[in-house]
Amino acid sequence: MIPQMQPWFDQKEAQALYQYILSSGWLTEHTKTREFEKAVADYVGSQYCFAVPNGTQALFLALKALGIGHGDEVLVPDFTMAATANAVVMAGGTPVFVDVGDDLCMDIGSVDRKVTKKTQAFVYVSLNGRASNLRAWREFANDYSLYFIEDAAQSLGSRYRGQHLGTFGDVGIFSFSAPKIVSCGQGGAVVTNIDWIAKKIRSLKDFGRERPGADHYLSIGYNFKFTDLQAVVGIEQMKKLPDRVERKKDIFRLYHKLLCDVPEIEFISTDLKDVAPWFMDILVPNPDKLAEHLKEKGIGTRRFYPALHSEPAYSLVGDYPKSEYAARFGLWLPSLCQLSDSAIVQICTAVREFYGA
Ligand SMILES: *Cc1c(COP(=O)(O)O)cnc(C)c1O
Numbered sequence: 001m002i003p004q005m006q007p008w009f010d011q012k013e014a015q016a017l018y019q020y021i022l023s024s025g026w027l028t029e030h031t032k033t034r035e036f037e038k039a040v041a042d043y044v045g046s047q048y049c050f051a052v053p054n055g056t057q058a059l060f061l062a063l064k065a066l067g068i069g070h071g072d073e074v075l076v077p078d079f080t081m082a083a084t085a086n087a088v089v090m091a092g093g094t095p096v097f098v099d100v101g102d103d104l105c106m107d108i109g110s111v112d113r114k115v116t117k118k119t120q121a122f123v124y125v126s127l128n129g130r131a132s133n134l135r136a137w138r139e140f141a142n143d144y145s146l147y148f149i150e151d152a153a154q155s156l157g158s159r160y161r162g163q164h165l166g167t168f169g170d171v172g173i174f175s176f177s178a179p180k181i182v183s184c185g186q187g188g189a190v191v192t193n194i195d196w197i198a199k200k201i202r203s204l205k206d207f208g209r210e211r212p213g214a215d216h217y218l219s220i221g222y223n224f225k226f227t228d229l230q231a232v233v234g235i236e237q238m239k240k241l242p243d244r245v246e247r248k249k250d251i252f253r254l255y256h257k258l259l260c261d262v263p264e265i266e267f268i269s270t271d272l273k274d275v276a277p278w279f280m281d282i283l284v285p286n287p288d289k290l291a292e293h294l295k296e297k298g299i300g301t302r303r304f305y306p307a308l309h310s311e312p313a314y315s316l317v318g319d320y321p322k323s324e325y326a327a328r329f330g331l332w333l334p335s336l337c338q339l340s341d342s343a344i345v346q347i348c349t350a351v352r353e354f355y356g357a
Contacts, residue, residue: 032228051226055175058188059087075122121147129158157245258348304330
């Protein structure tokens with residue numbers, strides 16, 4: 001069976017964990033976490049990086065640090081992983097869904113009419129490592145005095161005009177969950193270049209303390225500490241990231257080459273100079289039937305996310321044609337970095353056979 005996704009660990013992580021356990025560390029967040037945070041900050045080019053238990057909590061912390069709470073509206077894309085909107089609800093705010101564009105990211109053309117007096121921030125999700133109009137998004141933030149949060153959970157290794165994603169907003173987040181390009185099993189990070197936001201996040205993730213270890217509490221805070229066990233794995237994963245970024249690009253290139261002449265298959269325009277596509281995405285007329293055919297051949301796939309507004313969790317009505325289009329026709333093909341070229345040929349042969357191409 002070829003899975004759609006699979007994390008990738010080897011002797012490097014095993015040895016590092018073994019050494020760490022023998023070093024009498026306390027397992028909780030300490031020097032290894034600082035080392036991991038520095039590796040992420042250096043790689044993406046941010047001044048500050050805070051490791052947290054997962055990407056959802058990273059989003060929650062970012063929102064909390066910016067003071068988002070009851071009565072505040074936050075613009076989010078309708079097509080995204082549910083955590084983007086759920087974190088707004090967790091923080092006490094109200095997500096307001098905005099349709100996406102052809103790149104499956106929040107559409108700058110649909111956003112002005114969603115702004116109300118209550119709007120405080122927006123979360124731009126660079127879905128699958130793609131982004132566009134980031135200068136216009138900055139202007140939008142300035143025009144309406146909104147905070148610009150970047151959910152770059154899928155974008156480690158991806159850039160926009162050479163600058164790493166997650167560093168365009170006031171604050172950005174990453175995820176190191178099992179399917180992400182760098183995995184700690186669970187994990188997340190908040191990045192920022194703004195001193196006061198960094199200070200708030202450092203305190204909020206440590207019970208609201210003024211200083212680590214000092215029992216003086218500036219605000220209601222949480223225990224969102226990382227563990228050095230995860231950091232040890234993350235440090236090894238970060239060393240592998242540059243190769244993985246190249247592999248993701250090669251995988252996309254090969255899929256595109258082998259499938260671009262099949263008329264039923266629609267690709268999303270992708271600039272591989274900047275983008276390391278996390279998942280191999282296609283839009284097809286009958287994704288469930290194609291998925292079934294591939295499953296019979298031992299090939300795993302995953303349907304795109306649903307249009308979030310219409311899920312029972314939100315049950316909203318509204319006009320989100322692009323989001324609904326993506327949800328209806330999208331399919332993710334096997335995208336694991338360890339996928340061989342011959343496996344991609346095998347997958348594409350099975351896809352072509354389905355369409356009689
Ligand atoms: C993975 C992901 C998250 C959530 O991260 P977790 O670490 O699973 O909590 C949030 N947003 C997007 C776009 C994601 O892909």
